[in-house]
Amino acid sequence: MKTRCFVLGILLLFTLVACKRIPGKTAVAFYNCENLFDTVHNAGNEDGEFTPTGKYHYTTAVYNEKLHNIAAVLAKMVTDEVPDGPAIIGLAEIENNNVLKALVSQSSIVRRHYHYIWYAGPDKRGIGVALLYNPSAFLPVSSEPIPVAANDTDNRALRDILYVKGVLYGDTLHLLVNHWSSRLGGEEETEHKRAAAATVCRNRLNMLLQHHAKIIVMGDFNENPGDSSIINILKANGNDAASGSLYDPFASLYNNGEGTLMYNHHWYMFDQVMVSEAFMHNTAGFRFNNVEVFKPSFLADSHNMTEKVPRRSFAGTYWLHGYSDHFPVLMYLVE
Numbered sequence: 001m002k003t004r005c006f007v008l009g010i011l012l013l014f015t016l017v018a019c020k021r022i023p024g025k026t027a028v029a030f031y032n033c034e035n036l037f038d039t040v041h042n043a044g045n046e047d048g049e050f051t052p053t054g055k056y057h058y059t060t061a062v063y064n065e066k067l068h069n070i071a072a073v074l075a076k077m078v079t080d081e082v083p084d085g086p087a088i089i090g091l092a093e094i095e096n097n098n099v100l101k102a103l104v105s106q107s108s109i110v111r112r113h114y115h116y117i118w119y120a121g122p123d124k125r126g127i128g129v130a131l132l133y134n135p136s137a138f139l140p141v142s143s144e145p146i147p148v149a150a151n152d153t154d155n156r157a158l159r160d161i162l163y164v165k166g167v168l169y170g171d172t173l174h175l176l177v178n179h180w181s182s183r184l185g186g187e188e189e190t191e192h193k194r195a196a197a198a199t200v201c202r203n204r205l206n207m208l209l210q211h212h213a214k215i216i217v218m219g220d221f222n223e224n225p226g227d228s229s230i231i232n233i234l235k236a237n238g239n240d241a242a243s244g245s246l247y248d249p250f251a252s253l254y255n256n257g258e259g260t261l262m263y264n265h266h267w268y269m270f271d272q273v274m275v276s277e278a279f280m281h282n283t284a285g286f287r288f289n290n291v292e293v294f295k296p297s298f299l300a301d302s303h304n305m306t307e308k309v310p311r312r313s314f315a316g317t318y319w320l321h322g323y324s325d326h327f328p329v330l331m332y333l334v335e
Contacts, residue, residue: 025082034093218274238251291332
C-alpha cells in the first residue's frame with residue numbers, strides 16, 4: 001500500500017480562507033531539485049550513493065546546504081510579481097516526506113507555511129514528485145498517485161503521476177505533476193516509457209475535460225515542446241488551446257532559443273507548465289497570463305561557457321555548492 005503523506009493543517013480554517021476570492025495575480029511553479037535526498041539509506045531503494053559513505057560523500061553538511069539552496073530558490077521566486085511567492089509548486093526528484101518536512105522548515109520560506117503532498121512511489125532510486133502549496137491560497141480537496149507501467153516486456157512500473165484537486169482562492173483546479181523517464185540509454189530506446197506516461201496523463205485529462213475542468217499539467221517531461229509524446233499523445237501545443245487540447249506556452253520560449261537545462265551546449269525545455277482550454281477562454285476565476293524560465297544571476301553559472309547555465313549541485317561526484325541542473329519554470333495566473 002502506498003504511504004500517504006498529506007499535510008493539511010487546520011482544515012476548516014483554511015477552507016474559509018481559500019474560498020474567499022482575492023483579486024489579483026498568483027503563480028504556479030515547477031522545479032526539478034536534482035537529487036534531493038536525505039543522508040539515510042532506505043531499505044529497498046538504490047539510494048546508497050547519497051549517503052556519507054556513498055560516492056557523492058553526501059554528508060549532513062552537504063544535505064543541509066542543499067536544503068538551504070533549494071529553499072533560497074523558492075524564496076526568490078516571483079517576489080516582484082507576487083510578493084507571497086508561488087501559491088503552488090510542483091517538485092521533482094524528491095526522496096521522501098522527511099526532505100519535504102525539512103525543506104518547508106527552512107528559514108527563508110518558513111513564513112509562507114508551505115504544506116506538501118507526496119506519495120511513496122515505485123522508482124528504484126526512491127525519488128518521486130511532490131506538491132507544495134500555500135494553505136492561505138490553495139486548499140487540497142483530494143489527491144492520489146496515478147501509476148504508470150512501462151509497456152515493455154518487463155512491464156516495469158515507472159514514476160507515478162501525482163494528481164491533486166483543490167481550490168485556489170475559490171477557483172477549482174486539477175493538477176497533474178509529472179516526471180517522465182529520462183533519455184538515458186538513448187532517446188529512441190526510451191521513448192516508449194515517456195509515451196506510456198503521456199498516455200496515462202492523457203487518459204486522466206480526458207476524464208476531467210468532460211466537465212470542462214481547469215487543469216494544470218506540469219513537470220519534467222524529458223521531452224521538448226513539439227516532441228512526439230508531448231504533441232501527439234498529450235496533445236499539447238503552442239497554439240491557443242482548442243477543445244480537448246492543452247496550451248503549452250513554453251513552446252514559444254523554446255522556439256526562441258530558451259531552455260531549462262543545457263546538455264552538450266544545447267538548450268532543452270524539458271520543464272513545462274501547460275493549461276487546459278478553460279484557463280484561456282473562461283471569464284470567471286483565474287485565467288492564463290504568462291510564463292517564464294526563472295534564471296536569476298545567483299542561480300546561473302558561466303563556468304567554461306559564455307552562456308549562463310544552471311548552477312548544478314555536483315560536477316561528477318564533486319559538490320559544487322549549487323542548486324540544480326534545471327532552471328525552475330513559472331506560470332502566472334490573473335483574475
